[in-house]
Amino acid sequence: MSDLYRRFGGTLGTVFLALVLAWLAGMVLAPNIMMIDYALRPNLPPAEIGGPRDVYTLDNILYLANEAVHRAIFFKTIWASALVAFLTLVVCYPLAYWLAQTATSNQTALVLLALTIPFWINEVLRTLAWYILLAFRGPLNVLLLSLGIIDQPVRWYGNAGVLAGMVYAYILFMLFPIYNAIESLDKSQIEAARDLGASVWRTHWRVVIPHAKAGIATGCVFTFMLAAGSYVAPALLGAPGSRWFTEIIYNWFFEGGDWNRGAAYALILLVLCLAVVLVTLRIARVNLTDVAK
């Protein structure tokens, strides 16, 4: 802080500090406190707000515990998000390794550009592309039918569609942390492992993955949180059987008109995501500060 003042002087330093504090208070603290406040109050008609029935209660949170369908969707969202993170890792790790260690700088630039360009358009539009690809009479089914791999068109919308859409949507969030981590690995370490007789598998298991651990954990945490909070992919690519917890939250707010219960559901999702993230980092023995880098 004194460094800030030394660099920018008293006036400018204070302005910067005030801006950061205002941002933290207005954009981070206030909405979360309001959400907690909403979550702990009952949903009342306007006339009764502030009245004798307007007391803090855990009813909204307990409602989820007793509602079997919502509870099932909640847990499914958690493990399905973990699955999304895992599948994204499986897709990204070989690519990140190739980009960081094997590819020429021209190849790296080209592939990173090709991966980044789709992200210049909105997530909804990108998901719509998958909506078209995966349609019952869409290009994927046509291709698979013509190749003779399937003899009936497949209904991709549902779990498969949601997974595909999410893995695609979050590739960059997984790719870049891993790419950065692997790129900093001295090539001669891989050569040394090979020289000492290590198989490709052992080289990765013992040398590359331990080195890239912080990057992998960061990518998994990003992807998991984004997947758990995703709305577009399940809404567009899902089916009635593949509902996502965010859709239920949305319904409480905009269909059910019960902001309090919606806020309670959102709060539970937030807390559980945080818990999963912290446990993951603990298992990977990575600090939050490493992730922030």
Place this chain on the structure above:
Amino acid sequence: MSHSVELHNVGMAFGQTRAVRDVTFTVKGGEFFSILGPSGCGKTTILRMIAGFLQPTEGKIVIGGRDMQGLGPDQRPTAMIFQSLALFPLMPVWENIAFGLETRGVGKAARRAKAEELLRLVALEGFGDRMPGELSGGQRQRVAIARALAVEPQVLLLDEPLSALDLKLRQHMRAELRGLQKRTGVTFIYITHDQSEALAMSDRVAVMSAGVLQQVGAPRDLYDNPETPFVARFVGETNVLAGRVTAIESDIATLQTPQGLFRGRVGYGLSVGTTAKLYVRPEALEHAAEGENKLTAMIERIDFEGAFALAYGKLDDGSGLIASIPSTGLAAAPPIGTPCSFSFRNKHAVVLPDV
């Protein structure tokens, strides 16, 4: 006896660039062999071809009588010590050393025992559970050597492993490497751009320049009988006098130069009438008015180096001259700014044809 390494007309091209051209030499089993050259001369490329990281585009490499064509680094009886050492920073020292055994499926107890044995060999007992980051440069060096020796290679390949150490430690590690090589009997192939390192440690040295092998020989041989101008200039300091060969009698050539007539031993490929250069070492120049060959230089400065001093002079035509004066004789050294006579003996100079 450890394996020998033979290179037969080996060449390596990266696209249009030919990094190594037509190199042929044989490293005998159990020999300490150095490849010496300035950076970019192709010496690391040669080492990586012997290790199996690169496949030569021409010629063949034979190790222990077996053609290595198409074999990767994990299939060759070689182990490499990298310039960066490439220790695995997240494994304790003993796991680093035993990594090659781990890949061969050796059990944990046997791995640990072998690691301890090697730690004793490199005088690092009790360091097995440290992490590489907790060791000093010299200790890390020794761990890298132990890790390479753990797989019991026939040939150890060393890519300038001492370049990151300070001078004192480097000198110490030179002696240690040499002793280790003698004790284990493993063939060492050592890459360096430091000619004093190559001269001090090696049984034989190959000198490379611009992808071409210049000369292979014992250190003393390279120093006294350079076969090419490059070797004469690169290995040790030297003075150069340019001229034309006017006569060759038995082993002595006479060279006509702007400074007068000089005589020296006949070098490789010399003939009468051609332009050539005479090379004479700084320590062969004596501060004396009389001798077989005489020349006069204006003394510009004298640099005290410790065991000896180097006198820098200028000849009449403006070219430089370096003479070495033992520190014990500094009192009689020529004063700066005065002309001074030097002489050298025929047998201490060599005349080589211009390339």
